[in-house]
Amino acid sequence: MAVRKNGFKLGTMVTLTALLAACTPGGGSAPADSSKKSGEGQAADSGKPVEMRIMWWGSQVRHDATLKVIDLFEKKYPNIKINAEYLGSDGYWDKLNTQISGGNAPDLIQLGNNYPDYVARNALLDLRPYLGKEIDVADFDKATVDSGDLDGKLYGISLGSNAFGIAYNTELIKKAGLQPPTGNWTWDDFGKYAADLSKALGKGYFGAVDESALSLYLNYFARQTNKTLYKDGKVGFAKEDLEKWFSMWDGFRKAGSIPGGEMTAAYTENPENSSFVEGKTAMHLIWSNQLNAYQKSMKDEIKLVLPPSGGSTQGLWLQPSQFMSVNAGSKHPKEAAMFISFMVNDPEATMILGSERGVPGSSKVRETLKAKATEIDKKMYDYIDLAVKNARIVDREMPNIKEFDSVMKTLSQKIAFNQAAIQNAAQELFQSAEKVISKK
Numbered sequence: 001m002a003v004r005k006n007g008f009k010l011g012t013m014v015t016l017t018a019l020l021a022a023c024t025p026g027g028g029s030a031p032a033d034s035s036k037k038s039g040e041g042q043a044a045d046s047g048k049p050v051e052m053r054i055m056w057w058g059s060q061v062r063h064d065a066t067l068k069v070i071d072l073f074e075k076k077y078p079n080i081k082i083n084a085e086y087l088g089s090d091g092y093w094d095k096l097n098t099q100i101s102g103g104n105a106p107d108l109i110q111l112g113n114n115y116p117d118y119v120a121r122n123a124l125l126d127l128r129p130y131l132g133k134e135i136d137v138a139d140f141d142k143a144t145v146d147s148g149d150l151d152g153k154l155y156g157i158s159l160g161s162n163a164f165g166i167a168y169n170t171e172l173i174k175k176a177g178l179q180p181p182t183g184n185w186t187w188d189d190f191g192k193y194a195a196d197l198s199k200a201l202g203k204g205y206f207g208a209v210d211e212s213a214l215s216l217y218l219n220y221f222a223r224q225t226n227k228t229l230y231k232d233g234k235v236g237f238a239k240e241d242l243e244k245w246f247s248m249w250d251g252f253r254k255a256g257s258i259p260g261g262e263m264t265a266a267y268t269e270n271p272e273n274s275s276f277v278e279g280k281t282a283m284h285l286i287w288s289n290q291l292n293a294y295q296k297s298m299k300d301e302i303k304l305v306l307p308p309s310g311g312s313t314q315g316l317w318l319q320p321s322q323f324m325s326v327n328a329g330s331k332h333p334k335e336a337a338m339f340i341s342f343m344v345n346d347p348e349a350t351m352i353l354g355s356e357r358g359v360p361g362s363s364k365v366r367e368t369l370k371a372k373a374t375e376i377d378k379k380m381y382d383y384i385d386l387a388v389k390n391a392r393i394v395d396r397e398m399p400n401i402k403e404f405d406s407v408m409k410t411l412s413q414k415i416a417f418n419q420a421a422i423q424n425a426a427q428e429l430f431q432s433a434e435k436v437i438s439k440k
Contacts, residue, residue, distance in 0.1 A: 002063065002086055047079055050335045055085040056110035056322075057092040059271050059293040062356050069349045073342050080335055082108075090268065093402050107330040108339060111323050113397040115148065115156050118325070120399075125326040125333055126153040127340075134337035136345050139362040147320050156323025157340050160358025162288040162380075163318050163387035164216065166190075166307055171300035172282040176200035181283070183305030183386075187248060190308040194257035197282050208283040209269055209276055210258040212249035213412035215405050217285060217307075219395070221245055224311030230398035235433045242426035246415055250422060261416030271297040288380045288387070289321050289358040295376050304383045306390060317394035318387055321358035359384050400436035407432040 056066060063086045070082045085106065087095065099105040100123050111118060118124050127148075131137055135157065137145050148156035166181065173180050176197050185193065194207025201207075211217050219229045221241075228236040252258045259275065267275045269284065271293045276284035279300065286294060288304065295302055307316065324343065326336045342349055350365045355377055360366050370381060398404060411429055414420035 049079050050332050051081045051083065052108065052330070052332050052336060052339075053083045053085065053106035054108035054110075054339075055092075055096065055106040057087060057089040058356075059290075061271075061293045061296060062086075065353050065356060068352050069343060069346075072346070072349055072352070073339055076342075077335075077338075080339075082339065088270065103329065105327045105329070107327050107332055107336045109325045109327060110159075111156055111325050112321075113319070113394075114401060115323055115325060116150055116397075117399060119150050119153075119155055123328055124155040125328045125330065126155065127157065127326065127337060128154040130334070130337040134334055135341040137361075139345075139364040141361070141363070144320070144361040148323050148325075156325040157344060158320035158361045159322045159324055159344065160289060160320065160355060160360050161318055161384070162321045162358035163316060163384060163391060164220075164285055164287050164307065165304040165383055165387070166283050167276070167286045167291065167294060167302045167304050168283045169276070169279065169298075169300050169302055172197070172201060172205070172279065176282070180303070181305050183307075185308050187308045187310050191248075191252045191255060191257050194252065194283060195255045198256045201282070204280065206259045206263075206275075206281045207257050208252070209274075209281045209285070210249065210253065210264040210412075210416065211285050212246065212415075213405075213409040214285065215398075215401060215408055218242075218245055218408070220307060220315040221310070223315040223317075223392075223395070224309070224313060226311070226313050228395040229401075229404075229433070230396060230437065233437070235430065235437060236395070237433075239426050239430040242429050243422055246412070246422045246425055249412075250415060253416060261413060261418075264416055265413055287321065287358075288383050289356055291380050291383075292354070292356055292374075292376050304379060306386065314390055314392045316387055316391040318384070318391045319394045320361075355380055398433065398437060400439050403436045403439075404429075404432055 054070070056062070066086070067084060070084055074080060074082065096105065096109065100118070100121060105123065115124065127135060131154070137157070144158050144161070145154070147158055148154050166183070168181055170180065177200060178193070178196060181193060197207030198205060215229065222228055222237045225241070227241060230236050249258070253260060259281070263275065267273055269276065271277060271290070274284070275281045277294065277297045285307065291302070291304060324340045326333055326340070330336055343353070344350065344360065344362060345365070347368065350360060350362070350369070351372070355369060359381065360369065369377065373381060408429055411420060411425040415422060415425055
């Protein structure tokens with residue numbers, strides 16, 4: 001973890017885990033608060049000395065940008081100091097949970113679609129009383145604002161929306177002598193294309209990353225047959241769906257489409273530790289807002305296409321990437337709310353942050369960023385436009401999903417190392433789903 005206190009950095013970085021879940025998608029066109037004009041939401045600062053803490057996960061690109069925005073905010077409000085703590089998601093949740101249990105969580109907390117878990121722990125502040133005052137959401141669609149809503153209370157402001165897709169290394173595709181993928185493919189097509197890449201590229205290279213441990217990709221797979229991980233308080237899939245999932249990836253592994261267990265276990269597959277970044281794999285599932293971080297880590301150009309299709313329904317969804325929430329025990333809720341508003345509305349701050357956390361919720365900010373978008377950002381905006389046409393509404397995330405993710409990763413590795421039978425692994429993962437959902 002890295003900590004910055006009043007402008008200084010201490011400690012070391014912890015890497016980012018590749019894919020992070022979020023919540024319900026934005027949409028609609030009704031303004032969230034038509035009684036306020038853009039820029040009128042932020043209340044006047046009291047001028048009293050205030051010191052707060054903020055914590056987020058992300059790549060180095062996100063860390064650098066967010067620290068610049070904090071500096072900008074402190075210059076505008078010199079009486080307010082914000083101490084930053086930032087790390088990768090693999091260590092983020094353990095640290096956050098420890099701090100919440102110990103009663104010393106940060107004032108400002110970055111969360112994903114798992115925010116209901118923290119609402120259940122009475123850890124988050126309702127932000128609705130601050131709308132139109134400290135927090136300006138006049139340029140946000142109502143559905144985007146309400147994506148952080150639970151039972152009529154607002155527990156987070158969306159920092160951006162995105163969708164996942166298959167990133168591919170254009171140079172490796174050229175080297176293999178194959179045509180680039182179009183995104184118009186089935187799971188079988190994907191597996192064969194990846195196998196052809198592996199064969200053409202030679203020893204030590206593989207067509208795709210092994211993504212069998214990703215619950216969000218499993219959810220995508222389940223949604224294609226009108227199922228989901230979690231629905232109406234229960235597990236939304238069957239054990240047989242898990243057997244199909246693990247069997248499909250095991251088939252890819254045996255066909256040489258993806259690496260074996262040893263290589264897969266050596267990488268966390270985030271921009272700082274990735275076989276895709278190192279040019280050893282040609283395709284990798286990433287979030288659209290990660291495109292910038294991956295491209296900056298690579299020399300070869302990357303592009304983004306839709307994941308494989310299958311079944312009778314769309315599996316893809318558009319969703320808020322993260323939320324910024326306020327600790328229910330914060331002694332400075334007003335100032336924390338002011339920073340959130342600054343983060344999502346201030347012209348200079350939003351230009352610094354860009355679309356790294358996803359396409360911004362403010363229509364005014366979106367238009368400004370589009371006009372000045374880099375080539376990488378244009379790819380992201382184009383992909384979001386494509387994803388919208390191939391997506392349907394996201395389902396509520398499984399409660400305590402981090403525990404489910406941990407079990408899924410372990411079982412995926414055991415299958416890859418031939419240490420677990422697929423049928424047994426599927427049964428164990430299904431039981432894990434039932435267990436985490438039933439936890440209070």
